[in-house]
Amino acid sequence: MATLETAAEAPATLELSADALPDFTSANYKDAYSRINAIVIEGEQEAHDNYVSIGTLLPDQADELTKLARMELKHMKGFTACANNLGVTADMAFAKAFFAPLHGNFQTALAAGKVPTCLLIQALLIEAFAISAYHIYIPVADPFARKITEGVVKDEYTHLNYGQEWLKANLDSCREELEQANRDNLPLIRRMLDQVAGDAAVLQMDKEDLIEDFLIAYQEALTEIGFTTREIARMAASALVG
Amino acid sequence: MFGLIGHSSSFEQAQQKAMDLGLEEMAGADLMAWCSAPPQLLETFQVTSQTGKTIQGTYIDSCFVPEMLSRFKTATRKVQNAMELAQKNGINVTALGGFTSIIFENYDLSKFQQIRNTTLQWERFTTGNTHTAWVICQQVERNAPKLGIDLTTAKVAVVGATGDIGSAVCRWLSQRTQVGELLLVARQQQRLQDLQQSLGGGRILSLEEALPEADVVVWVASLPQTLSIDHDSLRKPCLMIDGGYPKNLDAKVAGDGVHVLKGGIVEFWQDIGWQMMEVAEMENPRRHLFACFAEAMLLEFEGIHTNFSWGRNNISLANMELIGGASLRHGFQAIGLAADQLTSALIGRQLAAA
Numbered sequence: 387m388a389t390l391e392t393a394a395e396a397p398a399t400l401e402l403s404a405d406a407l408p409d410f411t412s413a414n415y416k417d418a419y420s421r422i423n424a425i426v427i428e429g430e431q432e433a434h435d436n437y438v439s440i441g442t443l444l445p446d447q448a449d450e451l452t453k454l455a456r457m458e459l460k461h462m463k464g465f466t467a468c469a470n471n472l473g474v475t476a477d478m479a480f481a482k483a484f485f486a487p488l489h490g491n492f493q494t495a496l497a498a499g500k501v502p503t504c505l506l507i508q509a510l511l512i513e514a515f516a517i518s519a520y521h522i523y524i525p526v527a528d529p530f531a532r533k534i535t536e537g538v539v540k541d542e543y544t545h546l547n548y549g550q551e552w553l554k555a556n557l558d559s560c561r562e563e564l565e566q567a568n569r570d571n572l573p574l575i576r577r578m579l580d581q582v583a584g585d586a587a588v589l590q591m592d593k594e595d596l597i598e599d600f601l602i603a604y605q606e607a608l609t610e611i612g613f614t615t616r617e618i619a620r621m622a623a624s625a626l627v628g
Numbered sequence: 629m630f631g632l633i634g635h636s637s638s639f640e641q642a643q644q645k646a647m648d649l650g651l652e653e654m655a656g657a658d659l660m661a662w663c664s665a666p667p668q669l670l671e672t673f674q675v676t677s678q679t680g681k682t683i684q685g686t687y688i689d690s691c692f693v694p695e696m697l698s699r700f701k702t703a704t705r706k707v708q709n710a711m712e713l714a715q716k717n718g719i720n721v722t723a724l725g726g727f728t729s730i731i732f733e734n735y736d737l738s739k740f741q742q743i744r745n746t747t748l749q750w751e752r753f754t755t756g757n758t759h760t761a762w763v764i765c766q767q768v769e770r771n772a773p774k775l776g777i778d779l780t781t782a783k784v785a786v787v788g789a790t791g792d793i794g795s796a797v798c799r800w801l802s803q804r805t806q807v808g809e810l811l812l813v814a815r816q817q818q819r820l821q822d823l824q825q826s827l828g829g830g831r832i833l834s835l836e837e838a839l840p841e842a843d844v845v846v847w848v849a850s851l852p853q854t855l856s857i858d859h860d861s862l863r864k865p866c867l868m869i870d871g872g873y874p875k876n877l878d879a880k881v882a883g884d885g886v887h888v889l890k891g892g893i894v895e896f897w898q899d900i901g902w903q904m905m906e907v908a909e910m911e912n913p914r915r916h917l918f919a920c921f922a923e924a925m926l927l928e929f930e931g932i933h934t935n936f937s938w939g940r941n942n943i944s945l946a947n948m949e950l951i952g953g954a955s956l957r958h959g960f961q962a963i964g965l966a967a968d969q970l971t972s973a974l975i976g977r978q979l980a981a982a
Contacts, residue, residue: 521744543745594702597664599744602709605666606716615669616649623653626661 408590410472410528418588420477423469425582428481429516430462433545436492436508443501447552454545461538468531484581487574488512495567502553502560503567509549510607511575517542518599519591526590546607553611564611565621572624575600601625629684630928631714631722632921633667633707635692637874637909642693663702665691667710669717673902675925678959683928687904688713690728694874697727700735707731712743715752720933722753723924726873729755730850733792733940750935754927756920757937760892761796762952763919764871766962767889768797768844769805774965775865775887775973777843785811785842787835788849790819793871793892796943797846802827803945811838814849846891847872857881865973867965885976887969892919897959916963926954 408415437455441448469476488507495503520539524532553560579600583593601622608618636642639659647655654665667690676682692706707728714722724732731737732755741748772779784801788794789812801807810830814820820832839845840861848871857880864885870877871891882888896915905913920937927936936951937943965973 539745592701594660594664595705598666598705598709601664601666602713602744616651619649619651619654619668622666623651623657626665627653627657 407526407528408588414588416472416474418585419469419472419474421480421585422582422589423465423474424476424478424481425484426465426516426519427462427469427476428478428485429512430458430465432485432489432492433508433512433516434458434462436504436512437545439492439496440501440504440508443496443499443504444552450548454548457541457545461541464534464538465531468528468534471530472528484578488571488578491571491574500563500567502556502563505549505553506564506567507571509545510553510604511571513542513546513549514600514603514607515575515578517546517603518596519586521599522591522595523589546603550607550610557612568621569624572621576625597625629686629717629719630924631686631688631717631719632725632904632924633688633690633710633714633722633728634725634904634921635690635694635706635727637694637726639693639695642691659693659695662691662693663696663699667691667706667713669713671902671904673900675896675900676898677929677957678897679929679957681929681958683925685902685925685928686714686717686719687902688722689904692727692731694727697731703727703731704735704737704740707737708740708743708748711748711753712746715746715748720752721924721927721936723756723920724753725756725918725921729757729920730873738939750938751933752935753938754920754923754935755792755937756918756923757792757796758943758947759923759926759937759951759955760871760919761793761800761943762948762955763894763962764793764797764846764848764869764891765800765804765948766952767869767891767964768801768846768867770962771869771887771889771965772844772867774970775867776977777865777867779808779844780806781808782843783809783811783841784844784846785813785833785838786846786848787813787838788847788872789830790814790816790823790941791848792937792940792943794846794848795823795941796948797848797871798823798827798830799943799945800948802829811842813838842866845869847877848891850874851876851880855880859884859886862886865976885973887965887973889965889969890963893917893963894919894922894955894960895963896922897961919960919962922955922960923951926951926958926960929958930954 434455437451441451492504492507517539520535524535527535579593579596605618605622636645643655667688670687670689672684672686674682675685688710690706690710692703696702784807786794786798789798798810802810812820812824812830812832813835824830824832843863844867846869850872859881866886868877868888869891870888875890878888893916899914905917910916
């Protein structure tokens with residue numbers, strides 16, 4: 387058993403205050419940033435396309451969804467500016483491959499007209515993923531990117547909320563589909579996090595933090611939708627194991 | 629609504645609990661996976677006071693386990709995230725139980741009020757230390773005489789005297805009781821001297837010096853695994869109140885005139901319909917609970933929605949009296965020595981007299 391004494395030895399305030407920011411100009415940082423930034427840009431593009439697509443399944447909400455989609459394009463431009471500011475070229479080929487499995491699942495659900503699955507992938511998983519990553523990135527970002535990301539993260543909660551509200555209103559008819567969609571897609575999120583863990587670490591973003599923060603945002607959404615604590619814990623477990 | 633933030637006492641126990649809850653994946657997951665597990669609001673329940681008043685409570689498992697103590701970022705994140713969850717659920721007052729309040733204080737988490745998009749409102753949280761300190765003092769005052777220890781001539785050692793609970797216990801014992809002498813034990817000399825001055829008495833000793841002199845020992849510091857106590861050198865009878873966390877003193881010294889009492893544990897007047905105290909390995913998990921948790925209940929019963937116990941060395945005697953009065957009124961009682969402990973103490977005294 388560790389004791390209070392050993393626990394007290396860690397330099398808590400030093401690391402927690404994150405006063406030692408990474409060297410944004412180092413080749414190592416820029417290399418990692420080229421992939422992380424590309425993922426963010428691609429993620430915002432995917433989000434735009436996905437909201438427009440969901441609009442085709444929910445014609446009465448197409449206007450609202452178009453608004454959300456436009457916000458994502460604005461975010462994309464902001465993050466493109468962040469790369470330019472650091473003199474980095476985003477590795478878009480990497481990002482496209484990174485999103486391919488999730489993109490594939492979304493397209494399959496879209497073709498089948500499965501609104502709940504589409505919303506779970508875009509409005510819950512991708513948005514929760516983005517929210518957690520942005521929150522963890524903000525304290526270790528360069529000043530330019532920090533400002534932009536702070537603005538973006540507020541919008542992403544709006545998007546999470548949109549999906550949440552629709553699914554809440556329709557939970558009775560889509561519960562099983564959501565559980566299946568969770569089983570099919572949450573492990574993909576886990577693999578995506580594993581895949582970027584090394585690059586994220588260079589940016590001083592811990593994988594452990596990313597997973598926990600992602601799950602907090604995701605679980606909050608599931609709670610709001612109306613799942614019980616135990617159902618949620620069971621659903622979330624597939625992000626932690628496997 | 630009041631809240632309790634707690635954790636399993638070991639990783640193995642956390643896995644077992646996950647299994648019991650039907651979370652097979654988590655039960656089989658390794659410690660690394662648990663390090664990323666978010667806090668869970670595990671149960672809500674009702675508690676009815678002896679006065680008839682009923683309140684709602686909720687238990688949040690921080691998903692922290694003691695094996696994570698060496699990973700300070702993980703440990704701090706667990707505490708902060710559990711607090712955020714409590715606040716987001718609109719809980720009026722939440723007690724930080726087990727290691728969570730120790731982590732909060734040791735890592736000075738009051739500097740980090742912003743958790744993602746939530747600003748933690750400290751007034752919604754309590755360490756529960758005021759009630760714990762009061763309960764420990766009650767345990768000293770009530771149980772020492774049962775072992776034939778006359779407090780007016782007894783030497784009472786407080787190990788961890790400069791801590792939040794320790795200093796409150798010292799203040800209470802020196803000002804509200806007639807103890808013979810206080811023996812002050814702690815690591816930091818300056819703080820010890822400050823304490824001695826504020827008390828206007830007490831003798832500063834090392835642990836090795838204090839133990840053989842003490843009739844009563846109040847432990848309110850976590851014990852290092854390596855700590856060994858020479859049983860033969862202890863006074864007999866000796867009352868030891870194990871007020872630290874985790875409670876691992878019993879196995880080290882109990883027996884043959886040395887009586888160990890779990891410190892800071894209270895018994896409620898009736899069963900509570902919860903499962904959570906089973907994970908804390910309480911003797912009677914439906915009625916026994918940590919005094920710090922009981923403080924959250926008391927504050928809710930009394931409608932005192934402030935961070936009643938907060939920061940270091942802020943516990944006043946007036947607040948101890950206030951929470952102590954509420955404790956008795958609502959049906960809590962500090963646990964005392966068990967019947968078999970008292971019987972063995974009596975036999976010991978008779979043998980000594982013969």
